[in-house]
Amino acid sequence: MTDLVVSNAAQLATPTEHDTLEVIPDGAVAIDDGVVVATGSTDDVTRAYPPENAATAIDATGRTILPGFVDPHTHAVFGGTRADEFTAKLAGASYQELLEEGGGILRTVRATREASREQLVADLVAQLDVMLAHGTTTAEVKSGYGLDVETELKLLEAIATADERHPIDVVPTFMGAHAVPEGVTTDDYVDRVVEEQLPAVAAADLAEFCDVFCEAGVFSVAQSRRVLEAGQEAGLAAKVHAEEFERLGGSQLAASLNATSADHLLQATDDDIDALGEAGVTPVLLPGTAFSLGAEYADAAAFEAADVPVAIATDFNPNCYSQSMEFAIDLACNGMRMRPAAAIRSATRTAAAAIDRTDGTGTLCEGAPGDLVVANVADYQHLPYNFGVSTVRTVVKGGEVVHRE
Numbered sequence: 001m002t003d004l005v006v007s008n009a010a011q012l013a014t015p016t017e018h019d020t021l022e023v024i025p026d027g028a029v030a031i032d033d034g035v036v037v038a039t040g041s042t043d044d045v046t047r048a049y050p051p052e053n054a055a056t057a058i059d060a061t062g063r064t065i066l067p068g069f070v071d072p073h074t075h076a077v078f079g080g081t082r083a084d085e086f087t088a089k090l091a092g093a094s095y096q097e098l099l100e101e102g103g104g105i106l107r108t109v110r111a112t113r114e115a116s117r118e119q120l121v122a123d124l125v126a127q128l129d130v131m132l133a134h135g136t137t138t139a140e141v142k143s144g145y146g147l148d149v150e151t152e153l154k155l156l157e158a159i160a161t162a163d164e165r166h167p168i169d170v171v172p173t174f175m176g177a178h179a180v181p182e183g184v185t186t187d188d189y190v191d192r193v194v195e196e197q198l199p200a201v202a203a204a205d206l207a208e209f210c211d212v213f214c215e216a217g218v219f220s221v222a223q224s225r226r227v228l229e230a231g232q233e234a235g236l237a238a239k240v241h242a243e244e245f246e247r248l249g250g251s252q253l254a255a256s257l258n259a260t261s262a263d264h265l266l267q268a269t270d271d272d273i274d275a276l277g278e279a280g281v282t283p284v285l286l287p288g289t290a291f292s293l294g295a296e297y298a299d300a301a302a303f304e305a306a307d308v309p310v311a312i313a314t315d316f317n318p319n320c321y322s323q324s325m326e327f328a329i330d331l332a333c334n335g336m337r338m339r340p341a342a343a344i345r346s347a348t349r350t351a352a353a354a355i356d357r358t359d360g361t362g363t364l365c366e367g368a369p370g371d372l373v374v375a376n377v378a379d380y381q382h383l384p385y386n387f388g389v390s391t392v393r394t395v396v397k398g399g400e401v402v403h404r405e
Contacts, residue, residue: 002054003399004031004370007042009060010378013341014039014067014364015349019309021341023380027065030054031370031399039364056401058394060374064383066344068137068371068395069325070351070362073263073284075175075317076131077124077155077162078145080111082318095293095319096217096245105145105179108318112145112155120158121165127316127323128166132403134324135392137371138362140171140313140355142211144178147189149200152176156206167402171355173239174198174207177219177227190223194230202234208356209260210236214250221249228257237356243267244289255279261311261354266290266298270306277308282354285346286315287331288322300336311351312343326383326390333384340381370399 005028012027028045030038038045051057085098085107098104112120124141131139141162143155156172163170176197180189201207210231214224228238237260242250244264251272254262262276263284276283285298303310312332316323325347332343352362360368374394377383383391395403 002030002032002037002049003034004056004058004396004401005029005046005049005051005054006058006060006065006372006374006396007046007051009042009065009374010062011380012039012065012364013344013380015345015362016365019345019349021345021380029065029364029372031396034370034398036360036364036366036368036370039366058374062378063393064375064377064380065364066135066373066375066380067348067362067364067368068373068397069135069347070355070357071131071136071139071313071316071325072261072311072351072354073286073313073315074139074141075144075315076127076139076141076323077120077143077158078108078112078318079115079120080108080318082107085319089293104319106182108145109147109179109181113151117154117158120155121161124158124162125166128162128168128170130323131325132168132395133392134326134390135373135375135395136168136325137395137397138169138171138352138355138357140173140209142173142175142178143207144175144211147176147179147181149196152197153200153204153206156201156204160206167397172207173209173211174201174231174236175211175213177212177224179213179218186219186223190219190226193227198230198234202236207236209239210234211239211241213241214248214253215241215244216246216248221253224250225253225257228253228259232257239263243272247272251276254281260356263313264289264298266295268298270302273303273306273308277306282311282350283308284311284313284354285332285336286313286320287335288328289315289320291331291335292320297336300332300338304342309350310346311354312346313351313354324390326392330384330387334387340384343384344380370396372396
């Protein structure tokens with residue numbers, strides 16, 4: 001018995017190791033023991049793996065099979081809401097102005113400190129449900145709304161619990177250096193992150209990555225370097241929020257530390273792009289953030305011209321309230337002018353690279369995890385073409401159907 005066979009798809013589209021998108025008409029895929037065992041035409045796959053011998057068989061006639069989406073940058077665990085700040089932004093308030101008035105991240109920090117661990121788990125699981133319905137099967141989630149040892153650990157524990165309870169693979173990132181809490185200098189707070197928070201996180205073994213908001217008015221390049229180097233010494237790979245509002249030097253920092261990813265990059269220069277490419281750092285572009293801020297999008301064409309593949313992500317957080325990788329793909333095409341094939345690669349294989357997943361995650365190649373989406377489109381190009389709606393009808397995780405409409 002095979003665990004699952006999906007057949008008769010109008011197309012099966014999967015990235016390959018050469019960063020192309022292979023499109024197979026009348027495609028099919030077979031999954032056994034949680035991994036892909038065959039991908040190809042329906043005739044070829046079903047000859048080797050008859051659907052009648054599968055524990056689950058899905059007829060995907062008229063639809064497209066894609067790898068499960070990978071969301072490599074979210075801040076999905078937090079307390080409270082900032083819906084009223086959305087209205088304030090529409091009236092002209094800037095992100096920095098809201099932060100200076102005690103809003104923004106610091107407002108969420110206060111609400112998160114007050115929230116119980118159980119409430120944070122319940123809220124995160126609910127957000128993961130929405131992500132799953134839009135095709136995400138692997139998602140990174142950052143801490144960073146605690147800014148003290150107790151709450152940062154509470155957030156990372158909530159992430160771990162949600163990972164146990166939910167089909168989505170949840171990848172934990174420690175981001176104590178997300179903002180500076182009230183009543184403390186930045187240098188003193190960096191001391192706390194390095195000397196108190198990081199040792200506690202490392203001892204609890206609750207994170208894979210250490211991230212920092214390297215930005216004017218938040219953490220300087222020198223302060224960010226200190227945090228990330230301490231994180232690396234504690235066994236956490238580096239990630240950097242870089243060049244979002246100003247070009248401060250976060251990209252060059254990421255390159256010098258051989259970070260896993262550098263994210264945002266709205267103000268990145270050609271020199272920054274070259275440095276990231278030479279160092280093997282995956283750039284992560286967040287079109288939903290630019291959309292929500294009314295800002296210019298990152299220059300995806302500049303990365304393409306430099307032959308530096310990019311990932312895309314939702315950046316789901318209280319200031320960018322979208323859990324949908326489908327919408328991120330829509331914005332990548334309609335906002336950043338990426339081609340559909342490139343956007344899908346960026347939401348799958350390259351997104352997996354941005355969280356150090358090298359096991360075939362984000363592909364449907366033989367041996368890859370059995371994570372896929374069946375979308376109600378006859379051509380993968382229709383996914384961003386039909387923007388603003390969900391085309392996902394079935395989601396499979398590890399060979400099991402975990403969502404179906």
